[in-house]
Amino acid sequence: MSGQRIVVALVLAAAALAAPWFAYPVFLMTALCFALFACAFNLLLGYAGLMSFGHAMFFGTAGYFYGHVVKEWAMPPELGLLAGVGGAAALGVVTGALAIRRQGIYFAMITLAFAQMIFFLCVQAPFTHGEDGLQGIPRRALLGGLIPTKDDRVLYYVVLAIFLFGYFAIYRFIHSPFGQILKAIRDNEQRAVSLGYEADRYKLLAFVLSAALAGLAGSTKAMVLQFATLTDVSAAMSGEVVLMALVGGLGTIVGPVVGAFVIITMQNYLASAGEFVLVIQGAIFVVIVIAFRKGLVGELTEWWRRRSAPRPAAGDD
Amino acid sequence: MAQVALGLVNGAFYAMLSLGLAVIFGMLNVINFTHGAQFMMGAFAAWLMLGILGVPFWASLVLAPIIVGLIGVVLEKLLLKRIYHLDHLYGFLLTFGMALIIEGMFQWKWGSSGAPYPAPITGGTDLGFMIMPSYRLFVVVAALAICLATWYGIERTKLGAYLRAATENPTLVRAFGINVPRLITLTYGLGVGLAALAGVLAAPIMQVSPLMGTNLVLVVFAVVVIGGMGSIMGSIVTGFGLGLVEGLTKVYYPPAANTVIFVVMAIVLLVKPAGLFGQAK
Numbered sequence: 001m002s003g004q005r006i007v008v009a010l011v012l013a014a015a016a017l018a019a020p021w022f023a024y025p026v027f028l029m030t031a032l033c034f035a036l037f038a039c040a041f042n043l044l045l046g047y048a049g050l051m052s053f054g055h056a057m058f059f060g061t062a063g064y065f066y067g068h069v070v071k072e073w074a075m076p077p078e079l080g081l082l083a084g085v086g087g088a089a090a091l092g093v094v095t096g097a098l099a100i101r102r103q104g105i106y107f108a109m110i111t112l113a114f115a116q117m118i119f120f121l122c123v124q125a126p127f128t129h130g131e132d133g134l135q136g137i138p139r140r141a142l143l144g145g146l147i148p149t150k151d152d153r154v155l156y157y158v159v160l161a162i163f164l165f166g167y168f169a170i171y172r173f174i175h176s177p178f179g180q181i182l183k184a185i186r187d188n189e190q191r192a193v194s195l196g197y198e199a200d201r202y203k204l205l206a207f208v209l210s211a212a213l214a215g216l217a218g219s220t221k222a223m224v225l226q227f228a229t230l231t232d233v234s235a236a237m238s239g240e241v242v243l244m245a246l247v248g249g250l251g252t253i254v255g256p257v258v259g260a261f262v263i264i265t266m267q268n269y270l271a272s273a274g275e276f277v278l279v280i281q282g283a284i285f286v287v288i289v290i291a292f293r294k295g296l297v298g299e300l301t302e303w304w305r306r307r308s309a310p311r312p313a314a315g316d317d
Numbered sequence: 318m319a320q321v322a323l324g325l326v327n328g329a330f331y332a333m334l335s336l337g338l339a340v341i342f343g344m345l346n347v348i349n350f351t352h353g354a355q356f357m358m359g360a361f362a363a364w365l366m367l368g369i370l371g372v373p374f375w376a377s378l379v380l381a382p383i384i385v386g387l388i389g390v391v392l393e394k395l396l397l398k399r400i401y402h403l404d405h406l407y408g409f410l411l412t413f414g415m416a417l418i419i420e421g422m423f424q425w426k427w428g429s430s431g432a433p434y435p436a437p438i439t440g441g442t443d444l445g446f447m448i449m450p451s452y453r454l455f456v457v458v459a460a461l462a463i464c465l466a467t468w469y470g471i472e473r474t475k476l477g478a479y480l481r482a483a484t485e486n487p488t489l490v491r492a493f494g495i496n497v498p499r500l501i502t503l504t505y506g507l508g509v510g511l512a513a514l515a516g517v518l519a520a521p522i523m524q525v526s527p528l529m530g531t532n533l534v535l536v537v538f539a540v541v542v543i544g545g546m547g548s549i550m551g552s553i554v555t556g557f558g559l560g561l562v563e564g565l566t567k568v569y570y571p572p573a574a575n576t577v578i579f580v581v582m583a584i585v586l587l588v589k590p591a592g593l594f595g596q597a598k
Binding site for chain 2: 276285293
């Protein structure tokens with residue numbers, strides 16, 4: 001079994017390293033940013049049981065923070081990323097502390113409402129340049145000039161490293177004692193509280209971590225595409241990240257990555273279909289909720305397990 | 318003062334929409350994300366009937382909610398009823414998907430710019446302190462009447478009593494020989510019809526466009542969080558009240574008019590997390 005895993009890991013690593021020679025690097029980088037964004041969202045839903053319907057507020061504002069620091073203040077991109085992550089985390093502390101006061105469906109509505117408020121603020125605030133967005137953010141070399149980022153392929157490896165950093169950070173959270181307590185709270189909050197865990201503190205911490213990682217994804221995307229716009233803060237974007245996680249499989253650690261690649265690829269091919277993309281996305285939502293709630297990765301794992309499980313002996317039924 | 322009275326117009330829509338959401342949530346345990354799309358469908362139904370068949374506004378006021386309500390009934394029978402046994406989140410996601418499909422199709426067919434709908438009542442009414450456009454005054458009065466009628470229907474009639482009982486304990490009500498699944502379908506149709514009715518009322522005020530409901534429904538979610546969904550009267554009072562707050566903000570600090578309802582939501586979460594009319598659960 002573990003031998004099989006090593007082979008899979010090696011194949012994936014080779015594919016990730018060779019990818020920019022076979023596919024358009026900017027497409028790959030965008031997909032990686034969304035994959036990290038979806039993983040951050042899934043950390044909150046899959047392991048803390050909290051569905052945020054407003055994650056675009058962290059993703060989008062982080063892009064603005066990055067753009068402002070790098071373009072208007074002419075600072076190095078590392079500081080831009082730091083500003084994006086820090087800004088998103090700070091926003092996460094404020095909105096998270098309020099949102100975790102309610103549970104279940106109310107939590108989703110509250111995060112959605114806060115995201116809409118942030119959207120309105122971004123429409124009005126001068127530093128976002130409103131409808132035009134923050135454009136022409138310069139790509140500067142990283143690490144004081146060591147890594148030239150003008151070349152898309154070089155930047156791809158940077159983005160891959162950022163993605164892997166985020167992905168393994170999430171992996172570590174989930175498999176740490178902190179992650180175990182989070183799961184305990186998700187499954188039975190009263191019991192966790194009665195064991196002496198302060199559920200709200202754990203939930204808030206998970207919320208802030210998720211916000212910070214969504215911020216990392218958003219500011220990386222601004223670094224790659226060199227702009228930050230209102231689209232990334234909109235409710236539609238919040239819905240899109242939910243869709244990515246849902247398509248891949250909620251609560252699975254690889255699912256959101258798969259979902260993000262599927263959705264971004266689909267958007268890429270259907271770009272000419274205009275409004276019809278919305279219809280298709282809506283249809284995917286409906287089909288998955290009605291028929292495939294485990295998502296691609298979840299359903300495949302299930303199928304694999306059933307296939308490799310020993311068959312019941314003849315005459316058993 | 319004028320702005321405050323106009324705030325009541327927005328309040329009328331908040332009240333009608335949050336009322337519909339509360340009625341549906343009480344019975345189906347689903348937050349109906351499609352509500353904004355159904356509001357838009359009501360406005361579109363009126364606009365299309367006027368343009369193609371020449372149906373006047375007053376007839377649309379009755380016909381459009383029935384048509385959209387029936388579409389709602391079909392959606393409930395086909396899709397929604399499959400997910401009642403699941404977590405609330407799936408209902409939210411399913412209705413969100415439905416909203417995307419509906420809005421996407423309308424955008425595809427009619428574009429997103431929107432069309433005007435002629436006001437059925439013109440002129441103004443002198444209220445003493447201001448002259449209010451008569452149609453807007455009509456909207457406020459009509460919405461108030463509709464909300465109170467819904468409240469009466471649910472709290473004071475026999476059918477309403479069945480509804481409330483089925484919300485509390487569906488199994489027991491079924492044991493009494495009442496067809497609960499049909500009651501659920503009916504409730505969804507009613508809630509959707511309310512949204513469509515609000516849409517028809519809104520058609521002469523807003524532009525009739527595929528996205529007219531999207532932003533509104535997000536504000537209505539905040540209204541629902543502020544009011545709590547436990548009480549019918551609570552939804553009505555909160556809706557109108559927040560319309561007033563928004564109107565006042567427009568007078569004293571216009572840039573915050575868009576966001577004031579969300580700020581109120583944050584304050585309510587701090588002070589009384591269960592919502593103004595909600596019970597802690």
